[in-house]
Amino acid sequence: MSVTESLDIDGPVLDTQVQEEEKFEVASQWQLMWWKFTKHKLAMISLVIVVIFYVVALFCEFFAPTTTTQYRAEYVNAPPQPLRLFLDGQWNPFVYGYLSERDPVSFKRTWTIDEATVIPVGFFVRGTPYRLWGLIPMDRHLVGAKEADQPFYLMGADKNGRDVFSRIIYSSRISLTVGLIGVFLSLTLGILLGGISGLMGGVLDNIIQRIIEVLMSIPHLPLWMALAAVVPLQWSAVRVYFMITLILSLISWTGMARVVRSRFLSLREEDFVMAAKLDGCRRWRLILRHMLPSFLSHIIASVTLAIPGMILGETALSFLGLGLRPPVVSWGVMLQDTQRVAVVALYPWLMWPAAAVVLVVLALYFLGDGLRDAADPYQA
Amino acid sequence: MWKYIARRFSTMLFTLFVISLISFAVIQLPPGDYVTSLIARMASQGAGNISQEFQAEMRSLYGLNEPVYMQYLKWMRNILVNGRFGYSFVYQRDAINLIVERLPMSFALAFSSLLFVWAVALPIGIYSAVHQYSTVDYLFSFIGFIGVAVPNFLLALIFLYVSYRVFGRAMVGLFSQDFADAPWSWARVVDLLKHLWIPVIIIGTGGTAGLIRTMRANLLDELNKPYVETARAKGLSENRLLLKYPVRHAMNPFVSTIGWTLPGVVSGEAIVSMVLNLPTAGPVLLGALQAQDMYVAAGFVLLLSTLTVIGTFISDLMLAWVDPRIRLQ
Numbered sequence: 001m002s003v004t005e006s007l008d009i010d011g012p013v014l015d016t017q018v019q020e021e022e023k024f025e026v027a028s029q030w031q032l033m034w035w036k037f038t039k040h041k042l043a044m045i046s047l048v049i050v051v052i053f054y055v056v057a058l059f060c061e062f063f064a065p066t067t068t069t070q071y072r073a074e075y076v077n078a079p080p081q082p083l084r085l086f087l088d089g090q091w092n093p094f095v096y097g098y099l100s101e102r103d104p105v106s107f108k109r110t111w112t113i114d115e116a117t118v119i120p121v122g123f124f125v126r127g128t129p130y131r132l133w134g135l136i137p138m139d140r141h142l143v144g145a146k147e148a149d150q151p152f153y154l155m156g157a158d159k160n161g162r163d164v165f166s167r168i169i170y171s172s173r174i175s176l177t178v179g180l181i182g183v184f185l186s187l188t189l190g191i192l193l194g195g196i197s198g199l200m201g202g203v204l205d206n207i208i209q210r211i212i213e214v215l216m217s218i219p220h221l222p223l224w225m226a227l228a229a230v231v232p233l234q235w236s237a238v239r240v241y242f243m244i245t246l247i248l249s250l251i252s253w254t255g256m257a258r259v260v261r262s263r264f265l266s267l268r269e270e271d272f273v274m275a276a277k278l279d280g281c282r283r284w285r286l287i288l289r290h291m292l293p294s295f296l297s298h299i300i301a302s303v304t305l306a307i308p309g310m311i312l313g314e315t316a317l318s319f320l321g322l323g324l325r326p327p328v329v330s331w332g333v334m335l336q337d338t339q340r341v342a343v344v345a346l347y348p349w350l351m352w353p354a355a356a357v358v359l360v361v362l363a364l365y366f367l368g369d370g371l372r373d374a375a376d377p378y379q380a
Numbered sequence: 381m382w383k384y385i386a387r388r389f390s391t392m393l394f395t396l397f398v399i400s401l402i403s404f405a406v407i408q409l410p411p412g413d414y415v416t417s418l419i420a421r422m423a424s425q426g427a428g429n430i431s432q433e434f435q436a437e438m439r440s441l442y443g444l445n446e447p448v449y450m451q452y453l454k455w456m457r458n459i460l461v462n463g464r465f466g467y468s469f470v471y472q473r474d475a476i477n478l479i480v481e482r483l484p485m486s487f488a489l490a491f492s493s494l495l496f497v498w499a500v501a502l503p504i505g506i507y508s509a510v511h512q513y514s515t516v517d518y519l520f521s522f523i524g525f526i527g528v529a530v531p532n533f534l535l536a537l538i539f540l541y542v543s544y545r546v547f548g549r550a551m552v553g554l555f556s557q558d559f560a561d562a563p564w565s566w567a568r569v570v571d572l573l574k575h576l577w578i579p580v581i582i583i584g585t586g587g588t589a590g591l592i593r594t595m596r597a598n599l600l601d602e603l604n605k606p607y608v609e610t611a612r613a614k615g616l617s618e619n620r621l622l623l624k625y626p627v628r629h630a631m632n633p634f635v636s637t638i639g640w641t642l643p644g645v646v647s648g649e650a651i652v653s654m655v656l657n658l659p660t661a662g663p664v665l666l667g668a669l670q671a672q673d674m675y676v677a678a679g680f681v682l683l684l685s686t687l688t689v690i691g692t693f694i695s696d697l698m699l700a701w702v703d704p705r706i707r708l709q
Contacts, residue, residue: 214395217692218685221647222665223402226681229669230409312531316651319533320666338537339655345544354534362529 033297036374043370046363053360057172061130064166065144065152068329070128072151072161074100079111080156080164080349083121093121098151122146156349158337167329168353174330176360178245178314179307186249187303190256197257198264199287205261212254220251224313228322237328244323248313252306259302263295297375305368308361315357331357384700392693396686403682404452407466407674438467465682466675470668475676478664483683486660489579490649494641496584497591498634504588505595506627512600524589532648535582536655579656583648587641595630602626632703638695643688650684 027035038044056063081095097117101110125146129139145152155165197208227247231240267273276290317323318332319339326333331353338344338351446454458464465475508517602608603626611621653662661680668676 214398217689219643219646219688221650222681222684225669226406226677341540344541358530
């Protein structure tokens with residue numbers, strides 16, 4: 001009696017276990033990777049954050065309350081206005097207005113948040129007109145003061161009375177794509193040279209390995225600085241942007257090449273590669289059809305881990321004034337203002353771009369970490 | 381061993397050669413030759429006319445009328461034979477003087493940072509490996525990730541802000557005012573040490589994270605090996621066992637990672653010095669690059685890289701000495 005009872009209890013449990021095992025066995029490699037990836041909580045959260053960042057960068061004109069060039073001399077260096085969501089217990093987002101005074105002796109302006117003035121804040125408000133992607137004329141912004149001429153500085157204003165928050169959002173487009181384009185360049189170089197190195201071996205391999213060693217043993221920053229400093233001043237913003245990206249990827253392809261090479265070397269010995277070769281598979285088909293898919297996941301993981309390095313590199317160069325130049329806005333360009341201690345001490349909100357950098361870099365690292373773990377789904 | 385040293389040494393020579401080419405490219409890249417920009421610069425400062433003789437002398441010294449490879453050879457000969465890196469028109473003196481002033485402090489700072497990285501990463505790495513998945517392990521992993529994600533110049537900025545808020549003054553520089561221009565003395569060294577720890581921590585944080593992870597991973601591999609079990613079965617106390625066998629094995633990365641820690645630390649030193657305004661190579665290099673004072677810039681790039689490569693070479697020799705398996709590769 002007790003035996004059948006326990007069988008009854010175990011029955012369905014056993015069934016689902018078997019089902020899961022079967023599901024596991026027939027699942028494709030990518031399916032397995034996805035399952036493994038979803039187990040990494042931090043990586044999942046990071047994925048969401050990274051996607052949000054890139055979506056905001058894509059539609060930055062819409063997400064920013066105003067534009068990067070919109071300046072108002074009367075709000076120079078105004079402190080942040082904290083956003084309040086409820087007025088008298090009712091859902092009614094607003095910010096307080098400003099009171100400014102000039103010290104009669106030092107002429108220094110002091111700001112106080114004036115709790116008597118309430119500036120209502122709305123979503124999808126009409127504001128500064130802009131062109132989405134430089135093409136479609138629009139004037140709707142995600143958030144903003146309901147009356148467009150009221151001040152609305154969620155993260156304060158800079159030395160020209162421009163909105164720091166809007167500029168951070170616009171900067172994300174530049175800062176995040178420097179990472180993407182730079183990684184794309186270094187990936188191309190890395191796969192090409194790493195592939196040659198791993199497949200051909202011999203003298204070519206030796207030369208490429210030596211070059212990689214040389215590049216890795218030089219301190220990057222002084223070299224980046226030296227190369228960035230000779231970019232001519234009269235170049236257009238777009239050319240400078242591509243030049244800086246090129247300089248950043250010129251050094252960082254080495255890591256990628258090493259990954260590709262080691263993968264090719266280990267795959268060369270695998271049975272399925274040998275089998276394909278014996279089947280008379282042509283060289284390129286062997287590489288593209290059999291070898292590449294089995295290490296694509298590793299490449300994706302190392303690409304993700306390489307992007308933050310690019311973002312940090314651009315930020316550092318622009319911060320020093322050797323990278324991108326105004327009117328282009330990137331997080332590094334914005335941080336240039338904080339080079340002097342006095343500025344940081346008086347207007348600490350100018351350091352907000354740093355928070356954006358740290359957040360996105362952390363998210364990309366965790367995402368890459370999760371991807372790297374998931375890249376080998378057959379490993380426990 | 382000698383064969384290994386010889387091979388490694390020839391690689392280093394090749395690396396140094398490439399570095400000298402890159403540094404030379406730095407001089408060549410800006411438009412116009414050096415003497416034209418020197419003349420433009422001097423004229424703008426109202427230094428009067430520069431005599432034709434001086435111009436001709438400079439041109440022949442650097443071989444500016446000759447093909448590029450001759451210019452390179454002359455530049456290298458000046459450095460190797462005379463120790464002259466070229467003339468700085470911003471500072472109006474030989475670049476070598478500037479370099480000699482600034483470079484030792486740079487490397488003192490980089491070296492201290494390296495020591496700091498080791499001193500912190502070793503115990504934390506061991507602890508994290510032995511107490512895998514404990515709260516403290518997670519805490520250090522998290523701090524480590526932040527250390528990697530926050531670029532050290534930001535760390536320096538945040539530090540400046542905090543010190544300004546807390547102490548009411550920005551803690552910049554490596555010396556107090558009394559000692560800034562004083563000749564070397566015991567008191568000055570003490571004063572230096574009082575200021576040195578701040579940049580050292582800021583520069584070291586990034587590298588520490590990476591080394592903790594390597595140390596932890598290596599030690600975890602070792603801890604599962606049979607010889608550890610054997611030693612435990614023989615009744616060795618847990619601490620003694622840990623320090624005597626697996627830790628010694630796992631220590632290898634400390635030496636082997638100098639190769640990538642050192643360039644990172646030198647880079648970090650350069651940028652942190654610019655933010656904190658330390659009397660090291662960083663700020664002068666930045667100034668030289670901004671003013672297109674290329675002989676100074678190239679000199680610094682060349683020497684910073686050369687010393688880094690020599691440091692890596694020494695670390696490789698140490699590694700081969702510590703771990704005999706390396707020599708056979």
